[in-house]
Amino acid sequence: MSAQTYTVAVVGATGAVGEQMIKTLEERNFPVGELKPLASARSAGTTVRFRGQEIVVQEATPEAFEGVDIALFSAGGGVSKELAPEAAKRGAVVVDNSSAFRMEPDVPLVVPEVNPEEIKKHKGIIANPNCSTIQMVVALKPLYDRYGIERIIVSTYQAVSGSGAKAMAELEAQTRAYMNGDDMPLNVMPVAKLDKHYPIAFNVIPQCDVAQENGYTFEEMKMVNETRKIFGDETIGVSATCVRVPVLSGHSESVYVELKSDYDLDEVRELLQNAPGVIVQDDIFQQIYPMPANVAGRTEVFVGRIRRDLTNPRGLNLWVVADNLLKGAATNAVQIAEKWISFKA
Amino acid sequence: MSAQTYTVAVVGATGAVGEQMIKTLEERNFPVGELKPLASARSAGTTVRFRGQEIVVQEATPEAFEGVDIALFSAGGGVSKELAPEAAKRGAVVVDNSSAFRMEPDVPLVVPEVNPEEIKKHKGIIANPNCSTIQMVVALKPLYDRYGIERIIVSTYQAVSGSGAKAMAELEAQTRAYMNGDDMPLNVMPVAKLDKHYPIAFNVIPQCDVAQENGYTFEEMKMVNETRKIFGDETIGVSATCVRVPVLSGHSESVYVELKSDYDLDEVRELLQNAPGVIVQDDIFQQIYPMPANVAGRTEVFVGRIRRDLTNPRGLNLWVVADNLLKGAATNAVQIAEKWISFKA
Incomplete structure (x- = not known):
């Protein structure tokens, strides 16, 4: 295992899937250096728990993705459409759980057990398929x-x-x-x-x-x-x-x-x-x-x-x-991020 | 409409389907002369309500079918196997809601909207199909x-x-x-x-x-x-x-x-x-x-x-x-009995 760590943003951190993503990052011992929980202005200021610490949720703005390596999105298609390109532009790899980009020809749609190699073709955004x-x-x-x-x-x-x-x-x-x-x-x-x-x-x-x-x-x-x-x-x-x-x-x-x-x-x-x-x-x-x-x-x-x-x-x-919520969403998204890391290594 | 009425036995009168059969006979204004609610010895002595009257449930024995014209069975396959032939022997037409006789070659299996003519071939027992x-x-x-x-x-x-x-x-x-x-x-x-x-x-x-x-x-x-x-x-x-x-x-x-x-x-x-x-x-x-x-x-x-x-x-x-409980059981059974009457007329 590499000692490298990553700054990971979770967009929609207070939703059902977002919460589960943060839990999954911790449970799978994902190499998180810094966790940035992001959400709408309404939820900003609340906290989420990660590795025994309370972390304050920030508002999801384009600027919030500065310095982010991996951005896990699960805040609905509208938020993804607006902010995933902003995150990608700032150098993050986006794993998007919404349906916004899934059928875009240049966006890999990945289930790691099925088509992991597609991850290598990403241009900043990788889509997580629908749960079913x-x-x-x-x-x-x-x-x-x-x-x-x-x-x-x-x-x-x-x-x-x-x-x-x-x-x-x-x-x-x-x-x-x-x-x-x-x-x-x-x-x-x-x-x-x-x-x-x-x-x-x-x-x-x-x-x-x-x-x-x-x-x-x-x-x-x-x-x-x-x-x-x-x-x-x-x-x-x-x-x-x-x-x-x-x-x-x-x-x-x-x-x-x-x-x-x-x-x-x-x-x-x-x-x-x-x-x-x-x-x-x-x-x-x-x-x-x-x-x-x-x-x-x-x-x-x-x-x-x-x-x-x-x-x-x-x-x-x-x-x-x-x-x-796990294999159908959070787990698959984190597995995509894990594969991405392993391909880089 | 003929003024003829029928003595109708309901076997399993205290079960979910049996109760519904009695209700259905009343609601569809079936020409019931006498209703004979039958059940196991355990339930005998309780009452069921029919056309505003309380009718005492009797034990389902072979003799209970004497004088019965139509017997609607819904007390499980075991009871049907034992008592439906007894009812038929005594001249009743049995409409059986259990799976006991459904696949018997000489027992019509009837959904009145689909194969009503089969009723005419009955030899005492007509089977009601499975609800699904x-x-x-x-x-x-x-x-x-x-x-x-x-x-x-x-x-x-x-x-x-x-x-x-x-x-x-x-x-x-x-x-x-x-x-x-x-x-x-x-x-x-x-x-x-x-x-x-x-x-x-x-x-x-x-x-x-x-x-x-x-x-x-x-x-x-x-x-x-x-x-x-x-x-x-x-x-x-x-x-x-x-x-x-x-x-x-x-x-x-x-x-x-x-x-x-x-x-x-x-x-x-x-x-x-x-x-x-x-x-x-x-x-x-x-x-x-x-x-x-x-x-x-x-x-x-x-x-x-x-x-x-x-x-x-x-x-x-x-x-x-x-x-x-209705088209899947009680209603279909009573509709079979209605068709049987109309064919006789």
Whole structure:
């Protein structure tokens, strides 16, 4: 290990993912020399805890990035669009968790288990994929390499933490209201900025982001487009149905994947067992399968219900679960920064 | 309307579905002359309410079916296996909500919107399909008739009421415990009779019934086998992933259907709008789609998120929601009895 340390800015330091990024930097013993927690003017002056110290949050301005080596952004697309180029201009490498730059041709979109080499092509900004995409491609990577992938049909069971701390608070408040027979507060789900808000407590909502012209939601199209970009393969077919469920944290996915060649089910299981970042929990006879309740705080992607599809001999069904705030966001972002360091070394 | 009335037994009268059957008989103004609520010896002596009267629950014995015209069973497969033949022997027409007889060749498996004529072939017992199958085939029927169905890949979001009143009580008790920071009671989910029990509050469980030899669960194989039997078409491919979610009542399904011929999306929408028992709620731009929170107490099947699949030109994606205790159980059973009466007339 090099003794070199880095000045690391975390933009959106007081949000659900930003907080987790700071925790992840500490837990993974990232070589942070100085931590600069940044946020909106409203949150500036509050403190975050890092390595036993309280550090004052500063306002995220262009000038705040002077001297920053690595900037982890998780403050929404608007902030990223405005400030990520400013950070890059001042010499920082940006790892951006928003969707602002993901599909830009000259911005690498990286999952370290899948396409780490892309990091080398960055021009100042590296994009962190969408949470539901990350866990799926980590699970599919060994199958892509061995058999090729014709197409994917995925239905998600997404936790509210994907919509931030306010959504988590709303699920808890709605649950409490429901149990007390009171009216539920309806302000955040499914999409805070849209007109209509529905209960998520004791409900499921088949909308995780705004609608796109083709009738799919933006969340669904992220899974389509990001999967292709990460694998560097525009021929992969992807269709997604993204659904919010009353789970606080941990995304689950029912994944149908049609491989390009015939496969052996035992080999598939072995490939998954040996895949980096994947943990197989797969024995329905012993009631062993991944569940969001069991993945909180875990950085790996969990795969179970591995079985041959009944409608196509090259079809395979998987159940994929991960902590969306960790592997789906903070952990993947810090892993990108770690890889970047290792390539420099 | 004929003035004839019928003596109707409800077996399992004190369970979640049995209670609903009695309510449904009343609400649909079924020509009940006498109602005979039957249950286990343990529940005998309690009362149920029907048309403003308290009626004493009797023990379900073979003799209790003397003079019964129609017997609606919803007391589990064991009770059905033992007592449905006894009821039929005594001249009753049995509509059985358990899985005991569904796949028997000489037992019609009926969804009145799909295959009502099968009722005429009964030899004393008519089977009511599984809840998750019923709502799917109602939605797919007009598409099957117009285009033919090559295959179906479905992922479910199933409410706990599908596991009965105890499961509903457990979700509420677990939720209360979680909110109070107490340990959750773990006795019912995912399958009461299995060894391991997991929380369903703030969790999802990818198991809705016991495992079958092929690695699918019984619930998943019900969707495969029952769909083929109801359509009378063994060539339909079906693969299912059945998942329990923390919803009290109302099953949701993400359905991918591959049709046998090309289709026009506007025509699909029109076919669904005109299909009996189907209500289309489909405008993602206005945030209109079905959700379990909105279907409680409704007897129809709700369809939304109707969109062309992105991986196959004959593929179509649908989001299908219904009240699993009503169209998925009690309503469908009473509708079968209504059809049986109309065929006799």
